[in-house]
Amino acid sequence: MSKGKIIIISAPSGCGKSTIINALLQRGEIDMQFSVSATNRPPREGEVHGVNYYFLSDDDFRKAISQDEFVEYEEVYPGRYYGTLKREISRIVDSGHNVVLDIDVKGGVNVKRMYGDEAVSVFIQPPSVEALCERLVGRGTESPEAIDQRVARAGFEISYAPQFDHTVVNDDLGRAIDNVSDILKDFTCR
Template sequence: MEGKIIIVSAPSGCGKSTIINRLLQKGEIDMKFSVSATNRQPREGEVHGVSYWFLTDEEFRQAIADDNFVEYEEVYPGRFYGTLKSEVERRCREGHNVVLDIDVKGGVNVKRMYGERALALFIEPPSIDALRVRLEGRGTESPEAISQRLGKAEYELSFAPSYDIRIVNDDLDKAVADTEKAIKQFVGA
């Protein structure tokens, strides 16, 4: 049986990666990450095709021109990351469900591309104020950086209505359980 596509998006600090990792650790749902592509150089210990698909600038730009990505982003000037269609399709053909941990615009585009084959989940904070408290609690960023993240989060929250399911992460265990229930229902697990 062919696998399905699970899109998970959220503003920074909403617990998206934590939720996905908890579900992967539980191992009750057959979900695999697709290996992303980038045009940056491999770091020590990284393996082509395992850590990332490492493409040259020219290869990455040609893949964009050839419409080979389900989504891509220029994260920094000249530095690209993306999800290759071939990688998603390969995982699905192998019978695995593919989980995509991607930004909100990419998530909307992937949902549009795959329609009913994809479930789009949006993880959101209970409020912008609660998100501010979380980000400040990390103690890793300046007040200016936190303000920037909150501004971006407000913008990203405007995409939430385009997603199939919205999950408020007010309580991490409940958010994990709600996400697990939605995914299991979608994949028939």
């Protein structure tokens, strides 16, 4: 059985990354499974260890960091960590499936650096920062301050795009899904 490959998809918040990944999973044309992330936050009602997240204690998360068990991790809020365990990627690719990582841009760059040709990295870019701002406002889920923070962060994150193997501009969702699908089919069939 051949090993699976690693698919990295990153984007600023609000660029349609999760929508694109879910559309590709629904199409079922590319064999790919989501990597289950680890966190030290407590499970929410209905969440299952090993399905939604690997729920680690604060001590276990810090120990995993010190033992280099993560391909990437981030302290999202003070004392609240999320990360991707190396053994989770191995579990999926060693079983012959491709693994898809929906991670932030810095994590995406680091994972690509770590795995080289075993991985493909795709950056989903908004047509413009203005268009991204309009999308976030249109969602109606966040305060103007939170939107301003996300837009400012997006400008910084877009500066990482040249470090990715491919950049797909999401100005038309259907076309963006097709473009990412073509990139992934080409990569996984090699």
